[in-house]
Amino acid sequence: MKRSACLIFNPVAGQGDSEQDLVQIRSMLEPEFDLDIQLTTEDTCADELAHGAVQRRVDAIIASGGDGTLSAAAAAVVGTDIPFGIISRGTANAFAAALGIPDTIAGACQTILQGTTRIVDAAECNGTPMVLLAGIGFEAETVEKADRESKNRFGAIAYILAGLQQLRQLQPFEVEIETEDKIIKTSAAAVTVANAAPPTSVLAQGPAGIVVDDGLLDLTIVAPANKAAAIAAAFHLFQTASTGNAVERNDIGYLRAKKFKITTDPAQKVAVDGEILGKTPVEIKCLPASLKIFVPTVEEVSPVEKLEGLPNLVIETKE
Ligand SMILES: Nc1ncnc2c1ncn2[C@@H]1O[C@H](COP(=O)(O)OP(=O)(O)OP(=O)(O)O)[C@@H](O)[C@H]1O
Secondary structure, eight states, X not given: OOEEEEEEEOTTOSSSOHHHHHHHHHHHHTTTEEEEEEEOOSSSOHHXXXXXXXXXXXXXXXXXXXXXXXXXXXXHHTTXXXXXXXXXOSSSOHHHHHHTOOOSHHHHHHHHHHOOEEEEEEEEETTEEESSEEEEEHHHHXXXXXXXXXXXXXXXXXXXXXXXXXXXXXXXXXXXXXOSSOEEEEXXXXXXXXXXXXXXXXXXXXXXXXXXXXXXXXXXXXXOSSHHXXXXXXXXXXXXXXHTOOOOOTTEEXXXXXXXXXXXXXXXXXXXXTEEEEESOEEEEEEEEEEEEEOOSSOOOOOSOOOTTOTTOXXXXXX
């Protein structure tokens, strides 16, 4: 008998042809799964559909859409033992990048079909489930500026444009961060608490790698003195994220803990997994080993050599 799976599909996500995408997903998954396809609408959000599927005790829940759809569906699956599949069709696809899942439809479906699962941590921000990260200050303002129209026109560049626009109005704030064993007070322009983060979420990249199943959250504080320092700090974070080194600048700090209580003066906007949640204060805690996700059987290894395409290329193999 085929396994049952609920496919939650956002028909307006991303910039592709969603009818064609759905045909491709069905042709790959239906031979293996008895698919119950549920389309999101303006009023029926992915978490409502995923909650329904959890109650029906399906064998798998698969979400397909942008990061908004994926994190809303994941939020409903957190704390259950139902495996969760991700098929990204959005603008930034941070969810897939953070969890090491292919962002092509074929690669994502293949990952689900192979059936390998991994149990990862999730988190909770003021009671709302979170899988990736909470951005306080700068990032939340950027999320709000990268609106639907801008994403349709510019794709992922919308976030960079919104970030540059936001840099012009860099507003530092006072922050108090309380962990299980200390209270830290400082000034900051951005505070980011990550359970998992893609390399492109530069403001989360203080530590030398964010581990998604260590039972801990990683907090990064970015506190540049001016716009030039902000650009230098962002570039440094970008570099450290690509090389896997921890940051070494006085205006960037980081720490790890199971939970954080964060207050700011003045109150700052908070974005959780790319959606505006509200304003500070927030309490964020790790929910260890609470989400089972389909992952590739073999981790993709980045190639160590790339020579093809170079002009007049000759490669001689030595004896
Ligand atoms: N059928 C629909 N019609 C209009 N809006 C919808 C529909 N289904 C979902 N939505 C809206 O889509 C938003 C979620 O979009 P999602 O994140 O999946 O895609 P995206 O915005 O293209 O991707 P990204 O977040 O990567 O930019 C939610 O705000 C939801 O209300």
